[in-house]
Amino acid sequence: MPTSAIAQPRLVTQSLTKSMFNSPGLSLALQTNIDGQGDVTRMAENFESNVGRRSREEEHDSRSGSDNMDGASGDDQDAADKPPRKKRYHRHTPQQIQELEALFKECPHPDEKQRLELSKRLCLETRQVKFWFQNRRTQMKTQLERHENSLLRQENDKLRAENMSIRDAMRNPICSNCGGPAIIGEISLEEQHLRIENARLKDELERVCALAGKFLGRPISSLASSIAPPLPSSTLELGVGTNAFGNLSSVSTTMPLGPDFGGGLSGSLPVVSSPATNRQTTALVDRSMERSMYLELALAAMDELVKMAQTDEPLWMRSLEGSGREILNHEEYMRTFTPCIGMKPNGFVSEASRETGVVIINSLALVETLMEWHRWAEMFPCVIARTSTIDVISSGMGGTRNGALQLMHAELQVLSPLVPVREVNFLRFCKQHAEGVWAVVDVSIDTIRETSSGAPTFLNCRRLPSGCVVQDMPNGYSKVTWVEHAEYDESQVHQLYRPLLSSGMGFGAQRWVATLQRQCECLAILMSSTVPSRDHTAAITAGGRRSMLKLAQRMTDNFCAGVCASTVHKWNKLNAGNVDEDVRVMTRKSVDDPGEPPGIVLSAATSVWLPVSPQRLFDFLRDERLRSEWDILSNGGPMQEMAHIAKGQDHGNCVSLLRASAMNSNQSSMLILQETCIDAAGSLVVYAPVDIPAMHVVMNGGDSAYVALLPSGFAIVPDGPGSRGPTASNGGGNNTTASTNGGDGPHRVGGSLLTVAFQILVNSLPTAKLTVESVETVNNLISCTVQKIKAALQCES
Numbered sequence: 001m002p003t004s005a006i007a008q009p010r011l012v013t014q015s016l017t018k019s020m021f022n023s024p025g026l027s028l029a030l031q032t033n034i035d036g037q038g039d040v041t042r043m044a045e046n047f048e049s050n051v052g053r054r055s056r057e058e059e060h061d062s063r064s065g066s067d068n069m070d071g072a073s074g075d076d077q078d079a080a081d082k083p084p085r086k087k088r089y090h091r092h093t094p095q096q097i098q099e100l101e102a103l104f105k106e107c108p109h110p111d112e113k114q115r116l117e118l119s120k121r122l123c124l125e126t127r128q129v130k131f132w133f134q135n136r137r138t139q140m141k142t143q144l145e146r147h148e149n150s151l152l153r154q155e156n157d158k159l160r161a162e163n164m165s166i167r168d169a170m171r172n173p174i175c176s177n178c179g180g181p182a183i184i185g186e187i188s189l190e191e192q193h194l195r196i197e198n199a200r201l202k203d204e205l206e207r208v209c210a211l212a213g214k215f216l217g218r219p220i221s222s223l224a225s226s227i228a229p230p231l232p233s234s235t236l237e238l239g240v241g242t243n244a245f246g247n248l249s250s251v252s253t254t255m256p257l258g259p260d261f262g263g264g265l266s267g268s269l270p271v272v273s274s275p276a277t278n279r280q281t282t283a284l285v286d287r288s289m290e291r292s293m294y295l296e297l298a299l300a301a302m303d304e305l306v307k308m309a310q311t312d313e314p315l316w317m318r319s320l321e322g323s324g325r326e327i328l329n330h331e332e333y334m335r336t337f338t339p340c341i342g343m344k345p346n347g348f349v350s351e352a353s354r355e356t357g358v359v360i361i362n363s364l365a366l367v368e369t370l371m372e373w374h375r376w377a378e379m380f381p382c383v384i385a386r387t388s389t390i391d392v393i394s395s396g397m398g399g400t401r402n403g404a405l406q407l408m409h410a411e412l413q414v415l416s417p418l419v420p421v422r423e424v425n426f427l428r429f430c431k432q433h434a435e436g437v438w439a440v441v442d443v444s445i446d447t448i449r450e451t452s453s454g455a456p457t458f459l460n461c462r463r464l465p466s467g468c469v470v471q472d473m474p475n476g477y478s479k480v481t482w483v484e485h486a487e488y489d490e491s492q493v494h495q496l497y498r499p500l501l502s503s504g505m506g507f508g509a510q511r512w513v514a515t516l517q518r519q520c521e522c523l524a525i526l527m528s529s530t531v532p533s534r535d536h537t538a539a540i541t542a543g544g545r546r547s548m549l550k551l552a553q554r555m556t557d558n559f560c561a562g563v564c565a566s567t568v569h570k571w572n573k574l575n576a577g578n579v580d581e582d583v584r585v586m587t588r589k590s591v592d593d594p595g596e597p598p599g600i601v602l603s604a605a606t607s608v609w610l611p612v613s614p615q616r617l618f619d620f621l622r623d624e625r626l627r628s629e630w631d632i633l634s635n636g637g638p639m640q641e642m643a644h645i646a647k648g649q650d651h652g653n654c655v656s657l658l659r660a661s662a663m664n665s666n667q668s669s670m671l672i673l674q675e676t677c678i679d680a681a682g683s684l685v686v687y688a689p690v691d692i693p694a695m696h697v698v699m700n701g702g703d704s705a706y707v708a709l710l711p712s713g714f715a716i717v718p719d720g721p722g723s724r725g726p727t728a729s730n731g732g733g734n735n736t737t738a739s740t741n742g743g744d745g746p747h748r749v750g751g752s753l754l755t756v757a758f759q760i761l762v763n764s765l766p767t768a769k770l771t772v773e774s775v776e777t778v779n780n781l782i783s784c785t786v787q788k789i790k791a792a793l794q795c796e797s
Helices: 004-022 024-029 034-062 094-106 112-122 126-171 184-216 275-310 330-336 363-371 373-379 495-502 509-527 542-564 614-622 624-629 692-699 772-792
Strands: 067-069 089-091 236-243 248-255 316-318 326-328 348-359 384-394 405-412 422-434 437-444 461-463 466-472 478-489 572-574 584-590 599-610 639-646 654-660 670-679 682-690 712-718 752-763
Touching: 094 112, 094 126, 112 126, 184 275, 275 384, 275 405, 275 422, 275 437, 275 466, 275 478, 326 348, 330 348, 348 495, 348 509, 363 373, 363 422, 363 437, 363 466, 363 478, 373 384, 373 509, 384 542, 422 461, 478 509, 495 599, 495 752, 509 670, 542 599, 542 639, 542 654, 542 670, 542 682, 542 692, 542 712, 542 752, 584 772, 599 772, 614 670, 614 682, 614 712, 614 752, 614 772, 624 639, 624 654, 624 772, 670 692, 682 692, 752 772
Parallel strands: none
Antiparallel strands: 067 089, 236 248, 316 326, 348 478, 384 405, 405 422, 422 437, 437 461, 437 466, 461 478, 466 478, 572 584, 584 599, 599 752, 639 654, 654 670, 670 682, 682 712, 712 752
C-alpha cells in the first residue's frame, strides 16, 4: 500500500489542530468521518458565508471604523428587543481617522482616561471614540478569522483529494513481500502490529493533551470522543498523535475500508504497512515525543525562572563583601526546585547571579530582539560570539510571541584567551504573563538529545533556567530582571579568571543587563534627530556618520572573534616554542572577504592582571594624548582626534577617527579608527589603521564593507571578588602577572584583568608559508606593549 495511506491521518491531525486553536467554530465543522467529507466542505462554506455576512454587516455599521451611528455600537444594533430606527452617520474627518488609527496601532484597548483625552483633542464624544475602537477591533477580528478560514478550507480540499487516492489504493491492496494482490488471511499479523502501535499512540495523545492543557491554562480533552463513532462494519482503528507545540492535537479516527471485494467477502480490509511506512511512522512518533519533552521542559524552566526572579531571601542572599550583588543560596534552591535537566555532571561547578535594571526599550521590542537570533547577537556583540536558530517549534499564538518556542545554538564568550568559549544548545521559550509583562527563558537540552551510545551530549557548559522578566514602564522604558544560572567545567578556565566566573561577573546577569543598557542607550542616541553636543563631525555627512558607525561595529566584532577563537573564523592554533606560555598565537587565511586584506593573518592575545582600577586603565588606553606611551603605530608622536561620534551618555562610549602625526617628512600620515565602550561589567578599546582614501569614501556616506582592516585592542574587566594576587614569577615576558595558584597569594584590591590582542597581516600571499620570524615579531610586540603599559602606570613589580 502507498505511504500516503498512513500519512492521511497525520494530515487530518494537522487540520484539526489548527482549527482547535485558531477557529473554534470551524473545529466543529471538521469533526466528521471520512465518508462525510461533502458535509465538511458544506459546513465550512456555511461558516465562511456566515462570517462574511456578519463582517459585511459590521463593516456597514462601522463604515470601516471611520463613521459612527449616533455613537451606537454594532452590538447595540443587533438587539432584538429594540425597534428599528433611522440611522444617522457622523463621518469622521481624515485627521480624526489618522489620530484614531495611530492610537489603535499602539493601544487597541484604550482606558477611559485615554479615550477622554482623545475625544477632547479630536472634538468627539467619548462614546464615539469608545464605539469606534469597538468597531475597529471587531473588523480586525473578522479579517483574521476570514483569512484563517480560507487557509483551512484549502487544506481541507487537499485532504479530500488525498483521501480519494487512499480509497483507490485500498481497493487494490498489494502484498509488501511479493508485490502481488494481498490475501486477507496473510496480513492478520500486520493488523496486530498496527493495533499495538495504535494503543501506544493513544497513550502519547493523552500526554500531549495534558501538556497542552497546562500550557493553555485550560483542560484539553482528546478529540477521539468528538469524532463520529465507528460504522457497524469491521474497521481498523488508526490512532495518530502529533505534538508540534503550535499544532498541539491528536485524532483517533476510524477508516471504513468497505467496498465488496467479491467471493462473498464484504466489509473492511486491514491496511498493509510497508517497512518504509513503518520507519516514517516511527520517525514521526519519535519527533512527536521529543517535541512534547521540549514543551514540558520549557514550561518547567519558565516556572523556575519567574520564581527565581521574584523571590528574595532566603533564596537570594546579599553578599557580605559590601558589593551589593546577590548570591544564590544553593541549599534553599535544592529544597525549592526539582532539577529540570538532571543533576550536575561530575567536575562541573555552579554559578548564579541576578540583576535588575531599567532599560530604554519597551517589552515588546525587547522580546522581538531576543527571539530573533541575529538581532540578539547585535544587541550583545561582546557576549555572543556566534548564534543560530536550529528549529522553530512554535512561532507564538495570535500573531504575537506569546508561546514561541525555538531550539537554538550559541557560543558565549569572555574576551580573554584564558577563558574557553561556552558552547550551548538550548530551548528559548517566551510567554506573556500579564499586560506589559513578558518572560523569556533559556534552558539546555543536553538531557533530551543523547548520542548513539545513550550518553547525554554535554559540552563544556549547560544552562539551567536563565533569562529575563520584562515589565513595561512609562515613557517607553522597561524594568528588566535578569537571572543567569549555569554549570560549567572549571578545569578549562585559567586561575586568573576563576574568581570572576564563580562570582557570576563573567557570564552573569550583571554583564547582560549592563550590555543591554549600553546598547539601548546607543540606539536611542543614533535614532534621535538631534546630534549630541559632544559630536564633532564637521567633515562627515549624516550618511558618513552611519557608515563610520557600521565600520566600527564590524571592527569590534572581528576583534572579539580573534580574541576568543570562536568558529566565526577558521583559526589554527600554533604551538611554537619561542612564544611565551600565556600568549596564544593563531593563524588563518583571508582570501574572499573584501573587508580584510588578503593573505595570512596572525593573531596574538594574552591576559594579565594589573594592580590598577579598571576605570584608570580604560582612561589611560583611550586617551589619544597618551597613546605614544604604548602604541608603536603613533611613531612616538602625538595623536589628533579628527572626528568623535558619541554612542552614550558616558564620554567613553564613542567612535573616533585619529590621525598620527609624522615625526619627519619621510613618514606618511595615517588614520586610526577607534571604538571605545564602557559599562558596569567592563570596557573595551578597539582600533585599526585604515586607508586614508577609503575613509574619505566612508565619511561621505560610501559603503564601508569594502574598507579592509585588521583590528587590535584591549578588553578590561574587574578582577573577581575574593581573588588572589600572583604568587610565582619566572621572570620572563608577561608570565609574572598570569602565574597564580588562586589560593595562597595576597588579596588583590581594585585590580584589573587586561586582555591585549593584535591581528597582523604577515604575508599578502595566501599561498605563503608562515615564518618563525613572523611569530617572534608578534610575540615581541605583545610583550613590549604590556611592559610599556605597566611602566606608564607604574606597576611593573
